[in-house]
Structures are given as C-alpha cells and as structure tokens.
Amino acid sequence: MFTGIIENTGRLQAISQIGGDVRLTIHAPKMDFSDVKLGDSIASNGICLTVVAIDGDSYAVDVSRETLSKTALQGWQVGDTLNLEKAMLPTTRFGGHIVAGHVDGVGKIAKIAKDARSVYIEVQIPSELMKYTADKGSITVDGISLTTNAIKPDENIVCLNIIPHTAEMTNIARHWQVGKAVNIEVDLVARYLERLLLSRVNDEQTAPKNTISEQFLAQNGFYL
Incomplete structure (x- = not known):
C-alpha cells in the first residue's frame, strides 16, 4: 500500500x-x-x-x-x-490518499499550460474510468497522488494543477509532455463503493419474491 x-x-x-x-x-x-x-x-x-x-x-x-x-x-x-x-509503514504520515499500486489504465497528457506559479495539466483517461472521478477527488497519475480540480466528462479529461514543489520532486517538470502515456489509478474507495452498490442491487434482484397468498395461508392453517 x-x-x-x-x-x-x-x-x-x-x-x-x-x-x-x-x-x-x-x-x-x-x-x-x-x-x-x-x-x-x-x-x-x-x-x-x-x-x-x-x-x-x-x-x-x-x-x-x-x-x-x-x-x-x-x-x-x-x-x-x-x-x-x-511501501508505507504503519507509522507513515498519510499525506496523500490510499494507493494500491495496481494500475487501472493508461492515460495521455492532453494539455500543459502555465497557471501563475503552478502548471495546469489535462489528462485524458480511458472512458470507463471517468465514473470514478469527481471534482476535488483524488486520482493517481504515474504514482503521484493528485487532486482533480475539474472534470470534462464529454472529453474523458481530468484537470489538474501542479504546484512547483510537486513538479520538482517528481518527473513532471523534466519528463511530462503532451502525448506522454501515464499510468492511472482511480480512487480505491470509489472502486469498492461501486462493488458494494452493485452487489446490493444484485442481491435485491435475486432475492426470493414474496409468495405469501390467501391460498398459502389457508394451506398452512393461518386462514379459514
């Protein structure tokens, strides 16, 4: 982890x-x-x-x-x-978010622009991963825990602002350019929440239907 x-x-x-x-x-x-x-x-x-x-x-x-x-x-x-x-230790300061290191898909740097002292970056991710993104949510790009400033669902784009410290401490300043392929891992909590909700829906759909009727009650001595 x-x-x-x-x-x-x-x-x-x-x-x-x-x-x-x-x-x-x-x-x-x-x-x-x-x-x-x-x-x-x-x-x-x-x-x-x-x-x-x-x-x-x-x-x-x-x-x-x-x-x-x-x-x-x-x-x-x-x-x-x-x-x-x-890998984190039990005593590690938790400065980012929960990252498993299991890549969900490959994205692409779509835009890089200066934004005051920060760098504005747009990353296009696989369409099937967009449902796990949200404004001010977390996403991991090439192993970096980042906050999504905004999303553009129609373009499968997540928008990021990179502060100077993050750019210098990672490979962003030296290695990222438009068109570069990057590893994407979505928020682990979002994935498990989806699984939980889908399991609940499936349970409701497959649960036995209520078959109690007047005939059933009469056959079992509850109704005369």
Whole structure:
C-alpha cells in the first residue's frame, strides 16, 4: 500500500528480457535502502513492483506480461526518470490518499499550460474510468497522488494543477509532455463503493419474491 507522495525519483538504468518477461534495473542514488529487503514493494510510476535484487544505489524488479499489457511501462526507455515510493509503514504520515499500486489504465497528457506559479495539466483517461472521478477527488497519475480540480466528462479529461514543489520532486517538470502515456489509478474507495452498490442491487434482484397468498395461508392453517 502507498500514499502517492513521491519520495524520490530514479533513472531507468537497464531493461532486460528474461523468459518472456522483463527485468528492470533502476538507479536511485537518493533513496535510503537501509529498510528495503528482497521481496519488498516499491511503486515505480505508480506500478507496485517487487524488489528482486539490490546492488548499491540500484535495485531490480521483474515485470510480468500482464503488467506490461496493462500499463505505460511498455513505452519506457533506458534513461527515463521514474517516480519512486516505498511501501508505507504503519507509522507513515498519510499525506496523500490510499494507493494500491495496481494500475487501472493508461492515460495521455492532453494539455500543459502555465497557471501563475503552478502548471495546469489535462489528462485524458480511458472512458470507463471517468465514473470514478469527481471534482476535488483524488486520482493517481504515474504514482503521484493528485487532486482533480475539474472534470470534462464529454472529453474523458481530468484537470489538474501542479504546484512547483510537486513538479520538482517528481518527473513532471523534466519528463511530462503532451502525448506522454501515464499510468492511472482511480480512487480505491470509489472502486469498492461501486462493488458494494452493485452487489446490493444484485442481491435485491435475486432475492426470493414474496409468495405469501390467501391460498398459502389457508394451506398452512393461518386462514379459514
């Protein structure tokens, strides 16, 4: 589990093909590896990946074909800057929102413009994910917990304002440009709320109908 508050950025150092899957080596000289062990999770551009090797300031992760097919990772290149966040601890300050690191879809940067000291960004997301968005709601873009300032449902657009600190602490200032593919994770609470409501509707539709009638009461001695 993560919070969407980026701790460090790293550089994609190597991409290796291994038996149909992919192994990534990420160089992160600013990251503290003292509390990281093999098998721990680190979110890389919002994708929860398991550490399989640590070598000095670098670590390696294996990526399955499923992850490759469902995320923007397939477009990554050596030298790319990645947003990194270690899995949260019970004592972690919860500065963002609940992030699972399970990417729901791939979006695209549609617009970037200056807005005073901030950066105004529009991200086009898959149409099926729009129902999970709301004005002033939370969304994760490339692992960054962000607040949606507004939504444009007809265009499948979420509108964001990025403050200077967030832009500098992530790969936004150096790497985001119009047309760039980004990983999208919607609010976990919205997904589970939808599941709960759908289950309730299904239960109501499949519940036994009330079949009590005068004939039933008479047959069972309640009605003469």
